[in-house]
Amino acid sequence: MFEKKEPFQWKIPILILTGILVLTGGIYIGIKTRKVEEKPAFNNETINKENEKTKDAFGLSESCEIWMYKRSEEGSLIDSEPSMIGIVPKELLDKTKEEIRAYLSEQYPDKEIDSITQHEIVLSEKETLNDTSKSNKYSLEVENGFIGLYKYNANGNRELIENTEIKLDSLPQSVQEEVQKGVLVDTQDDAYSKLESFGS
Structure with a gap:
């Protein structure tokens, strides 16, 4: 005649209450931290300008x-x-x-x-290139990214003989370094043979 009642399930209401408490606690903490961030330390504009400067700074090392x-x-x-x-x-x-x-x-x-x-x-x-040690010699040097052939007269003054169409960037790294230092030869034929070796 009497039916046995099942005991009340407390798990679900406890989980719901815990979720509500965590949610309201998170909202409360968020509001409090937002109010702290909104308070200016000295002057908001000054701080913002300093932050912009440091963001755009190149970042040189102190030992640069x-x-x-x-x-x-x-x-x-x-x-x-x-x-x-x-x-x-x-x-x-x-x-x-x-x-x-x-x-x-x-x-x-x-x-x-x-x-x-x-x-x-x-x-x-x-x-300036008045180098008497290079007098009466030929030189391969870089001008505007291209290799040029120059002759030094008896006084050491430099004179352009030919602008080549050989780009310095198109050469291997070791050859680029050699040409940037300047290649000095005795005759014009030696200079042209050097140019041919660069081109190949």
């Missing part, structure tokens, strides 16, 4: 070195050791690449900026 190479008038490297001018000033550490270029152009107006990396800045200085 400035090196200077000597180049001939047409752009090939001269056989001299590069010299270290110094280390970048601290004021350049948070500057953009364009601001760094402007600063270097201002500080070293007679030098060209070859490359800027985070650890090294390379400048070059053009040097």
